[in-house]
Amino acid sequence: MTDTTQTQIIAALDIGTTKVCALVGRRDVHGRLEILGTGKVESEGVMRGVVSNIEKTVRAISEARAQAEQSCGMSFDVVHVGIAGQHIKSLQHRGMLVRDNAQSEISQRDIDRLISDMHKLVLPPGDKILHVIPQEYTVDSEQGIVDPIGMSGGRLEANFHIITGQITASNNISRCVERAGLEMAGVTLEPIASSASVLYEDEKQAGVALVDIGGGTTDITIFQDGIIRHTAVIPFGGNVFTKDIKSGCTVMEHHAEKLKVNYGSALASEVFENRLIVIPGLRGRDPKEISEKNLALIIQARAEEILDHVMWEIRRAGFEGQQLIGGIVLTGGGALLKDLDKLTALHTGMTARIGTPIEHLAHGYQERLTSPIYATGVGLLLQGFADLDAGKIFPSIAKKKAEEEAAAQAAAEAAEQARTQEQAKEQEAVGAGSTWFESAFKKTKEWFEAEPDSDF
Incomplete structure (x- = not known):
């Protein structure tokens, strides 16, 4: 990338429990965010928002970067990174x-x-x-x-x-990013990034709780009067639904994940009693029948537990439910669970909506970017542009400028030295010529001024 392009185009890296997502974006003439490229791969080296396997995480970051570079047709080496986890x-x-x-x-x-x-x-x-x-x-x-x-x-x-x-958690993220050949422009807490992309300004003023349900953690951010009042991390997220389905329905984990995504509902009262789902049995065994109602009951029990934690955090921050006029905004991959917004409204007595990161996107964005999954990535891009506006220089740009200035100074010094040497040679040549002339003139003068020989 050229220096001018680098300052206009920003890359973000969301390292999550279930996915690693890389986004490349720039601002259009109206100041709206235009997504140029995306890369999303499964994450295996992260547990509850914290890096647990360096090699697997580095591989996932490299793959996500390659996908993003391929889809936008340009390379990048500086990224804005999100941090989360139960240590926050x-x-x-x-x-x-x-x-x-x-x-x-x-x-x-x-x-x-x-x-x-x-x-x-x-x-x-x-x-x-x-x-x-x-x-x-x-x-x-x-x-x-x-x-x-x-x-x-x-x-x-x-x-x-x-x-x-924790310093160690932050250092592990830095190590993974650097080993993937990238440079970190900054680290932002993921729930703060998500709030930038999915919340409206009037919601932040009125009072709102953003609940970002990721794969391994649920992040809570409470705003009032436009200011962040409280942040917290609950150490379980969407993966616990899968584990509950696995043990409650006695199925394999990959089947439990498919059941959750394709047939799961957070509100059992919305599901028909007599509907059955048939999944393949283990090799040589009969297919297994699972009641959709039972599946919803398992999911609802865990969803209510997460919401109880959310309400406890809201009360701990000094807010009763009615003080937050904006209610609860659900985002993250867990927010895709069917009827979760309805359950949230019933269980907490607060209004609820699903937050999608389209508020700041330019027209013509791809439909898949409207998914709550991309809330953190889009928020990290917005944070990157905010840093740019605040005058913060990215590491590689500062380094490049320093290198260019050093090279220019070295070239100027070399040119000055060459000029000095040239002048010295010219003076030496002039000096040598004048010395010979003076010597010849002196000898001629001496010859003419010599007394005549007495014999003549």
């Missing part, structure tokens, strides 16, 4: 900054100093800060300020929502 934790903290001049305006520099102070927090061993998200500010004694830039005051305080994760 969040905490609230308050920071304070005493300013030197109370009359001067509060600037972005003051806010950056407050945020950098948060990075000095003492965390449990092995943890690192992933995101520091300002909630609201207090200037002197004025509370509830969303944007203090431009105001005057001597004391600036802020509440922060801080998201932490």
Whole structure:
């Protein structure tokens, strides 16, 4: 890629429990996101959102990258990566900054100093800060300020929502990406990326809980007044439905997955009593009949358990169900389960909808991109463009610029050295010529000025 193209085209990598997905996108003239290429392969080296096998994960990343490069017709070497997993934790903290001049305006520099102070927090061993998200500010004694830039005051305080994760989990993701021949432009918490792609601004203002049901984890993000108020990860997702069907219906795992995807429903009351599904038996055995009603009952029991965890997290964050006017938005591969939105509304008493990542896509997108499966990938692309707008330079671009500047400086120094040597040679040549002339002139002068011989 050329330097100009690199700054316009961004790649994202969603490393999940069930799939590894690579997306390549750019912005059109209207600022909408245009997906140029996609690559999606099965993931075998990730368990509950955390890398458990480096080799298998590297292979999956390489395959997803190859598919994406083939479908968009260009190569890329810098990616925005998502991070998730049960090791993700969040905490609230308050920071304070005493300013030197109370009359001067509060600037972005003051806010950056407050945020950098948060990075000095003492965390449990092995943890690192992933995101520091300002909630609201207090200037002197004025509370509830969303944007203090431009105001005057001597004391600036802020509440922060801080998201932490394990250093080892983050390092394993970095290692996998680097071994696949890619460079990381940044790491974003996956539920934050998903919220960027599927939530509407008015929902974030009104109060909404985004529930991203992945293969191994269920991620929860709560917004109110347009700000992230709470994040949490529940350590089970869509894979537990498959395991329950496998043990409840005594079938093979690949059959259980097909039953879930093709015939599964999260609401047993919506399923007919007498409908049977026939699946092949083991070699030499009779086919097996499974009641669709029983299948739905198994799925519903586990779905209700996940929703109970979601409601517990909402209450833990200090929100009762009625405070979140936007209700619950379901996304991720698990949201494809039939009637899950209906069950969510019945079980929680809150409104529910399925979130699809089409809000920011340009016209003419492929239909498969409307699936909740791509919510995180599209969100990572949006985060990449947000970083670009904020003036963050991607590693390879910074490296390329540094190399170009060093090469230009070296060339300039070499040219200057050559010029100096040339001038020295010219002066030497001129000096040599003038010396010979002076010597000849001196001898001639001496000959003419010599006294005449007395014999003549």
